[in-house]
Amino acid sequence: MKHSIIIIQVFIVAAIFTSTSCTKFLQETPKSNMPASEYYQTTEQALSALNYLYDKGTGIPSFYSVRGGLYDASNSFTFDNMSGLANNVVAQNTSIRNFASLTQGPDNCANYLGGIWRNFYSSIADANSIIANVENNGNINAEAQKKILATAKFFRAANYYYLIRLFGAVPLILKPYTSLDNIYMPRTSVDSVYNSITEDLNWALTNGMLADVPMGFNGNNISRGTVQVMLSEVYLTMAGYPLQKGVEYYKKALNTAKELLNSGGGYALFTSSGRLTPFDKLRLSDYDKGSEYLFFIEYDPSIQQSPFPQYSFPNTFPSPIPSTNLKIQYSLVLSTWTPSTQLLKMYDSANDIRRHEKQFYSTSFVYKSTASSDDTAISFSAMPYRWYDSAALFMTGASGKYTAIYRMADAYLIAAEAANELGEDPTPYLQPIIHRAYINMPAIPGDAAGRKNFILAERCRELAMEGHFWFDMLRTRLYPDVSGTNPTFSALIGHSNGRGQFYTTKDLLLPLPPTEMQRNPNLQPQNPMYE
Template sequence: MGCEGFLDENSKSSKTAGDYYKTEAQAVANVNYLYRNGAPRRISHAASAYIGPNVSVNGMLTGYFTNSYEGQEIVCKYARELTRQEHTSTISNTMDNAWDNCYASINVANGAIAYIPKIKMDAARAAKLVAEAKFFRAFNYFYLVKFFGAVPMPTDPYESLDNLYLKRTEVPTVYQLIETDLKEAVSVLPAVKFADNGHRITKFAAAMMLTSVYMQQGKYVEAAEYAKMVVASPHSLTKNEDLAGNSAYNKLRLIDDLDEVIYAQEYDAAINNGSWWPTYAFSSSATKTFNTYSIFERVYGPTNRFLNVYEKTDLRIQPNQFFHWKYVNPKTGAEWESKDLAGCWYYFDENALLNTGKATKDWNFFRYAEALLDAAEAIAQSTGVNAEAAGYLAQIKARANMNGKTVEAFTAELQTFSKETFIRECWTERLREFPLEFKIWDDCIRTGMFPVISETEPGKVEYTNLVGAKNASGAMFKESDLLWPLSVDELQRNPSLTQNPGYK
């Protein structure tokens, strides 16, 4: 009895939200958590030498990208072969990873949104933190709804076991919350460049995310409004100094905080390095070329057929722009060469590979190039082809052109395109501009179309209905391929959940 007071615990690791949200420092710490967890991490974190971020597996569904280690990372194999329906239990780790991490972040965001306004602190500072939390809540729900379709939608922090096992909320309702959160974020956050805002979310990052949300739903009038907001921002397209090592594409690979970058994940050597990203630039034989990493794998490598999306004069397909086939270590003379499949130059980090073994290049979620392409397509989709839409698309095409064709010349030419031809040209430029940034599957889902890249004619791409099309591995898309299954673990934990149709 004499030990009673001593044994009373006050666990700092088990504080309730009401106990925790007392100071501005606590508010900032919780919002900071959202920057490096949940959906952003599922896209930007190279945690494994053998498999890329969760979102990279989506690209395998098209058959245009492969993981050279898919014999071990069989989720990539089943995605590429469109056989996930028979292997739900086997691939549960991928779904659990996405589900658990996103919902952990959603819960933190819900707590921040509920409690930060009650903290005694500067009102403007509090409003910005809440707006950032709403951005990340929207980001995580957007990721989940694209991955799984209808999902549970808690909007309050979990503080007890009540209402722990929610049913799935219909997709339109989830999108309503996402749109509301992002609109509020746009209205509150500062109208400055990401790099000038201490790498915190800005008005333009929120507007870019909202543009993507509207594009994914086919709401092109709204998408055009927010895309043009970003186009009119202080951000701008990176320019070529030459068509070699100082091209815009090499600058994007090498340099952080370019004006083109609207939102990125920060990496540095001391606090949060980029882990295995540099090793994804090569095939396994590169272990003989470097002594800083023990493993190299093409975890998200393009097939040769995908590379036929480029015309031969497109700068982006030239060696050492987005892709490469040969590298000589300048310190040792050791050579890596691939006579078949391309390596991914966009992931190449020379200092990490030659010296430190620590990747420091930031991962770009959104670039100004995407704002231009979204604005061009959204305008064409909603009001037709005009000089404004053509001018936006022309900037992307002119930057990649090696023959000196100007923006003005491209703008004039593009205005002669029919609406359908112009829109498909926007789709094709997205394939060419973001080949290694994991956007191909989202575009297939939102358009309902599959890009059929010619095997013999460089630059020729046709489009066919996604369901019923054959992917580049020869497997036929089914309706059930459009979503991932819910993991078996989640179904066992939560009896209110139901599995997506077509999955065991």
């Protein structure tokens, strides 16, 4: 578990005091804070600052962490909800309900939007401070310096990657603020921000001396594979909407993903062993540091627990369970993320192991009661079994299960999609995914359009619960038409979200937070159709 020992703060004097009687008081050095210019004197200090980038309070970890309360859960849940492929039927924050009904706006979602914006920019500010103070720092040994810079640049790029997809053009800030100069930065073009993202990620790959092993093999620090999977997805996104850079960037996406897939660093999809399926291993915390995970959020039951087991049972689940000694150890279990009907229809319930009971989803809890020798079942609508943790639920009330952001499955599916867009056969990249997912491997369509539908559907099926639904819709501008287990995809704009509302061009970007626009008039104009 990483611990951040100190947060670096930059102090700006905003007023000049002329009273001589206060001179000595004003010259007092703060005891609990240290300006950046006096920090970064050792490698240990730099690493301490770096660890804060992994903290769940800001940036990417914040986006995937439950911070607004159990009913509202994470930002990633909100955008899964917006996609219509998942539901939050208990959300208390009206902003989340507005996203679900496509009625979001700058006024009715102001605080929620501001929270997303501030969390990403806070992490960017920390990364900028680390980069500025570690570059050319003679107090830090060369190898450690490169690894620190690679990690900071990775997180800076990752934060901008989320901001640019959600808000469009945003201010590109690459240096820490040390004065009030240039604090009202204008929005930078989407193309320029993406160029900065790829520059940071490529620097990390080329110069960062990152370990070429899965993240869990690297002390839970980002590795070369972490950077590669994100860079390949960035290229895939740049090839699609809104930039539509096409063939050149599909090639970059494919080549970057292939470098990862062909690495000798021990990256690998989970496979069956004994009675465990690969999908059991995705659920069990014993495998959190395994070969499949490329980027995750770390939890520790003794320090900071994962709340996600509470989402594996509906809020109607009885506790204690009648005629047993079983009692849920949490105060709440909630239906905060549930698969939509159309998502469940995308799985072949007989042939797709992921859809089998207690793989990705569950519809019952079976137990022995003291009143009967037979098994007793509590039935409910499909819930996410990926987050089920029996020990935490029924014994400790504390889970250490990590949260996956990128896995090797992402790399295979990115390569498959890019290859297909280039007119190449995606089968070598699809086969490892479908071989482990199906009892009998389904036929891969022979035409490019059919293969595209198949690949996009596999992304929905395989990467469910990992926050990809809405971002895939934004970059492809496509939405699944589900009448069976082989969905086709049609235009996102004008498509129903499954709740009676229809997507418009307004929904392609979020409105900029009004508080930020009031602070910084250079953010004008507001995103289209939110004026």
